[in-house]
Amino acid sequence: MSAELAQRVLGMVPAGVEAEVFVDHMARALTRFANSFIHQNVADATTTVRLRLHADGRTASGATTVTTDEGLRGLVSRTLDAARLCPPDAGWPGLAAPAALAGEGNWDEETAKASPEARADRVRAFVDAAGGLETAGYCRTLHWSAAFANTAGQVAAGRTAEIAMDGIARVEGADGAARIASGQLSDVDGAALGARAAAKARAGAGAVELPPGRYEVVLEPAAVVDVLQNLSLYGFNGKAYNERQSFAEPGAQQFDEAVTLADDALGDTGLGVPFDAEGTPKRRVELVSGGVTQRVAHDRRTAAEAGAESTGHAALGGRTRGALPANLRLMPGPAASTVEAGAVIDPAAASLVAGVERGLLVTDLWYTRVLDPKSLVVTGLTRNGVWLIEDGELTTPVRNFRFTQSYPQALGPGAVLGVGGEATMFPDMWGAAWWTAPALRLASWNFTGGASG
Amino acid sequence: MTHYDVATAAVQAALDAGARYADARVMHRRYESMSARNGDIEELTQSEDAGIGVRALVGSSWGFYAVPDLSDGAARAAGGRAAKIAAASARVPGPAADLVPVQARTASWSSECETDPLSVPLSDKGDLLVHATKTMREHGADQAEGLYQIWDTEKWFVSSEGHRIDQRIRECGGGIASIAVGDGEVQRRSYPANRGQYGTQGWELVESLDLGAHAARIADESRALLTAPPCPAGETTLILGDEQMALQIHESVGHAIELDRILGWEAAFAGTSWLDLDQLGSLHYGSELMNITIDPTIPGALGSFGFDDEGTPAARRHAVKEGRWVGVLAGRDSAAVAGLDYAGSVRADGWARLPMVRMTNVGLEPGPHTLDEMIAATDDGVYMDTNRSWSIDDKRLNFQFGCEIGWEIKNGRRGRMLRNPTYTGIGPVFWRSMDMLSSEVVPWGTPNCGKGQPGQIGHTGHPAAPARFQNVRVGVRG
Numbered sequence: 001m002s003a004e005l006a007q008r009v010l011g012m013v014p015a016g017v018e019a020e021v022f023v024d025h026m027a028r029a030l031t032r033f034a035n036s037f038i039h040q041n042v043a044d045a046t047t048t049v050r051l052r053l054h055a056d057g058r059t060a061s062g063a064t065t066v067t068t069d070e071g072l073r074g075l076v077s078r079t080l081d082a083a084r085l086c087p088p089d090a091g092w093p094g095l096a097a098p099a100a101l102a103g104e105g106n107w108d109e110e111t112a113k114a115s116p117e118a119r120a121d122r123v124r125a126f127v128d129a130a131g132g133l134e135t136a137g138y139c140r141t142l143h144w145s146a147a148f149a150n151t152a153g154q155v156a157a158g159r160t161a162e163i164a165m166d167g168i169a170r171v172e173g174a175d176g177a178a179r180i181a182s183g184q185l186s187d188v189d190g191a192a193l194g195a196r197a198a199a200k201a202r203a204g205a206g207a208v209e210l211p212p213g214r215y216e217v218v219l220e221p222a223a224v225v226d227v228l229q230n231l232s233l234y235g236f237n238g239k240a241y242n243e244r245q246s247f248a249e250p251g252a253q254q255f256d257e258a259v260t261l262a263d264d265a266l267g268d269t270g271l272g273v274p275f276d277a278e279g280t281p282k283r284r285v286e287l288v289s290g291g292v293t294q295r296v297a298h299d300r301r302t303a304a305e306a307g308a309e310s311t312g313h314a315a316l317g318g319r320t321r322g323a324l325p326a327n328l329r330l331m332p333g334p335a336a337s338t339v340e341a342g343a344v345i346d347p348a349a350a351s352l353v354a355g356v357e358r359g360l361l362v363t364d365l366w367y368t369r370v371l372d373p374k375s376l377v378v379t380g381l382t383r384n385g386v387w388l389i390e391d392g393e394l395t396t397p398v399r400n401f402r403f404t405q406s407y408p409q410a411l412g413p414g415a416v417l418g419v420g421g422e423a424t425m426f427p428d429m430w431g432a433a434w435w436t437a438p439a440l441r442l443a444s445w446n447f448t449g450g451a452s453g
Numbered sequence: 454m455t456h457y458d459v460a461t462a463a464v465q466a467a468l469d470a471g472a473r474y475a476d477a478r479v480m481h482r483r484y485e486s487m488s489a490r491n492g493d494i495e496e497l498t499q500s501e502d503a504g505i506g507v508r509a510l511v512g513s514s515w516g517f518y519a520v521p522d523l524s525d526g527a528a529r530a531a532g533g534r535a536a537k538i539a540a541a542s543a544r545v546p547g548p549a550a551d552l553v554p555v556q557a558r559t560a561s562w563s564s565e566c567e568t569d570p571l572s573v574p575l576s577d578k579g580d581l582l583v584h585a586t587k588t589m590r591e592h593g594a595d596q597a598e599g600l601y602q603i604w605d606t607e608k609w610f611v612s613s614e615g616h617r618i619d620q621r622i623r624e625c626g627g628g629i630a631s632i633a634v635g636d637g638e639v640q641r642r643s644y645p646a647n648r649g650q651y652g653t654q655g656w657e658l659v660e661s662l663d664l665g666a667h668a669a670r671i672a673d674e675s676r677a678l679l680t681a682p683p684c685p686a687g688e689t690t691l692i693l694g695d696e697q698m699a700l701q702i703h704e705s706v707g708h709a710i711e712l713d714r715i716l717g718w719e720a721a722f723a724g725t726s727w728l729d730l731d732q733l734g735s736l737h738y739g740s741e742l743m744n745i746t747i748d749p750t751i752p753g754a755l756g757s758f759g760f761d762d763e764g765t766p767a768a769r770r771h772a773v774k775e776g777r778w779v780g781v782l783a784g785r786d787s788a789a790v791a792g793l794d795y796a797g798s799v800r801a802d803g804w805a806r807l808p809m810v811r812m813t814n815v816g817l818e819p820g821p822h823t824l825d826e827m828i829a830a831t832d833d834g835v836y837m838d839t840n841r842s843w844s845i846d847d848k849r850l851n852f853q854f855g856c857e858i859g860w861e862i863k864n865g866r867r868g869r870m871l872r873n874p875t876y877t878g879i880g881p882v883f884w885r886s887m888d889m890l891s892s893e894v895v896p897w898g899t900p901n902c903g904k905g906q907p908g909q910i911g912h913t914g915h916p917a918a919p920a921r922f923q924n925v926r927v928g929v930r931g
Binding site for chain 2: 030
């Protein structure tokens with residue numbers, strides 16, 4: 001249906017006008033629980049048609065969810081009128097030329113068609129496995145299909161499906177969390193997640209306040225995701241780079257040699273469609289190799305400005321925020337010798353914890369905001385569990401800290417003491433982006449305040 | 454079929470499928486934004502969306518379903534799906550759900566609008582942004598940005614209790630920013646606020662901002678910040694401008710008094726609140742100068758409406774009175790759980806999203822002072838304004854906020870400009886230290902308040918005035 005809609009809109013565009021149409025159909029269902037019962041349970045199925053036109057040297061964009069003939073004609077008419085009134089667009093990079101896609105995306109029918117009962121059953125399992133602790137969280141399934149067509153002849157279609165579950169268990173003021181994203185419904189075991197969240201919550205009870213300062217840390221994979229998100233938004237964003245607001249310097253050893261970072265919406269486990277908002281095929285793009293920054297992500301416009309080629313990162317919804325690599329994967333380190341993780345430590349972090357003489361294990365980073373985009377100094381808080389590590393063992397639960405830390409500096413040459421041997425995929429909080437991360441052991445993290453100020 | 458007919462059909466279908474309560478909102482929204490950069494139009498986007506969202510209560514469990522199809526058949530199917538989802542929720546049931554009573558009524562309401570913002574020629578709107586960004590470039594901005602946004606929303610609400618309410622709310626606003634790039638850091642100055650100023654008004658709001666008249670000043674300030682001394686670190690007397698006060702209110706009061714957070718409904722994501730309902734009416738939130746109202750009736754403010762998305766009429770009430778916590782932002786279901794007798798603060802970001810507790814206009818009543826009086830009464834301190842970064846914990850207690858610009862205050866006078874000003878504190882400790890409050894209230898609008906899963910963007914208003922605080926830690930750096 002999406003491909004047919006795209007062609008219908010393209011057929012309404014007058015000859016001589018450059019046009020691209022992106023149609024996406026998102027069927028999203030989210031079952032939310034709190035105080036150990038389902039309190040919100042929502043679903044919607046929305047088709048959005050996005051049109052970008054370039055007429056007489058001028059560019060405008062429009063979108064609609066009204067997919068009747070009248071609605072689509074209105075979209076074309078409004079967007080043409082808007083383009084005529086815009087000043088000339090000297091930086092118009094032209095349309096994507098026809099190019100082959102790397103498949104249609106990873107799609108699992110059982111996941112795409114998951115029922116409200118399937119989500120509720122996973123919630124039931126999470127709640128039951130928490131053993132009477134108060135629980136909260138969600139189970140979400142998505143089915144995303146998209147189609148693209150432009151007047152240069154590029155035609156593309158793809159689809160993907162996702163399940164994600166994210167929950168906490170709570171006891172005596174301590175929260176423990178567990179979460180996962182996958183393309184396979186069967187991968188998400190509510191009971192396993194609930195049991196881990198409960199174990200972490202119990203182990204976090206009675207937390208003590210430690211003085212602020214610099215500590216060696218092991219960031220569990222969920223905390224590493226926050227680092228990846230900020231690197232994406234402010235560092236490897238082609239627009240920020242072109243405007244000299246990014247720290248990225250291609251060719252420079254900006255990270256520890258243990259850091260290899262790629263963006264990949266596809267692969268065996270990726271959860272994206274195989275093209276971007278401009279119809280450029282998605283592919284694996286290595287941004288950092290062995291600590292050396294290789295490149296930043298580009299859409300067609302930022303690429304033209306930089307004298308580069310689009311890397312397939314044009315974002316839906318406009319170019320104001322730039323070209324974002326929103327499927328970052330931090331490559332795991334070598335497989336570690338078997339270390340018993342126990343119920344509290346994420347298995348992905350266990351071998352790293354074992355090597356720490358004195359430091360902190362951090363589950364999540366929360367509400368992070370950038371103080372300066374170029375140095376990427378970020379402030380935020382820890383959440384869902386911090387523990388003191390002494391001689392490779394968790395000894396004491398610790399109350400949450402506030403931190404103020406440059407992320408590139410934290411991952412700089414010599415600063416990464418270990419990378420976990422396995423990576424976990426996590427859902428984005430807001431939408432269609434997925435992040436894959438191992439745990440990280442870092443030499444220093446700057447905690448600037450305790451829970452009490 | 455009228456939109457009321459469509460909504461009524463959806464509600465009836467939900468009831469037929471077993472719901473004991475149902476409501477439906479048909480919404481049609483048009484949106485336009487234009488951004489300019491360095492003297493050129495960067496992007497112009499216009500969008501339209503329309504659909505219906507249906508909420509059904511089956512037993513003690515809720516379900517919600519939404520579709521962008523306003524046919525009778527689609528509406529009935531949506532009502533049935535909402536009830537089916539609610540039935541699935543019963544696999545993990547909660548306590549008995551109730552709704553505080555609200556008189557069912559038939560009503561229409563529109564926000565005030567002198568100049569329809571979507572009818573203003575695009576060329577005029579573009580010229581405004583192009584001129585302002587060109588001026589900033591001429592005054593040294595490395596990047597000069599300008600933006601306006603317009604929303605025109607019509608909605609028709611029907612409930613199984615008999616509500617039939619339609620509303621049209623037109624919102625718009627905008628702003629400009631100058632970015633100066635130095636060696637290793639970036640400085641930014643915005644006007645009139647980090648994200649601009651927004652309200653439930655027509656294009657007259659944007660015209661009143663006179664963006665072009667402030668372009669040169671903020672460009673000059675952004676460049677000057679690159680070489681200004683850093684904000685000193687330590688404890689001091691802090692004066693905040695009204696724009697930063699709006700952010701302070703939003704983050705450390707507005708979210709904290711959301712009843713769904715207090716009840717734990719947002720525990721896994723947005724978080725909870727440090728507030729305990731047992732202390733409602735007795736807790737000292739701040740100094741006696743602190744009077745915060747929840748007021749969706751303020752003409753032109755961004756959080757204003759005639760009725761919330763549950764059909765509760767807009768009404769003003771205190772959240773904090775003379776420093777004492779006395780009120781919350783509530784919905785009909787959360788109020789019933791808490792044993793309160795009022796709701797009225799539930800809204801949804803479009804037809805495809807579940808209505809939830811949201812701020813309306815949450816702001817300060819005027820104090821007895823002026824900004825000049827505060828500065829004159831301060832021997833040693835820092836004055837900060839215009840929000841740049843904001844971070845607060847999941848209980849809304851521990852915050853660290855950064856501003857675009859600061860100034861040293863010495864011996865009652867404003868002195869040197871300071872770069873990278875930040876301050877940190879614990880909400881109630883901070884508010885109890887407020888010893889001066891200005892009468893110069895500005896009804897700031899925040900168009901980007903994120904909450905909920907799936908994510909929703911809310912539009913909130915925050916009347917705010919400059920204020921002075923004692924013994925605040927400033928100058929936190931990485």
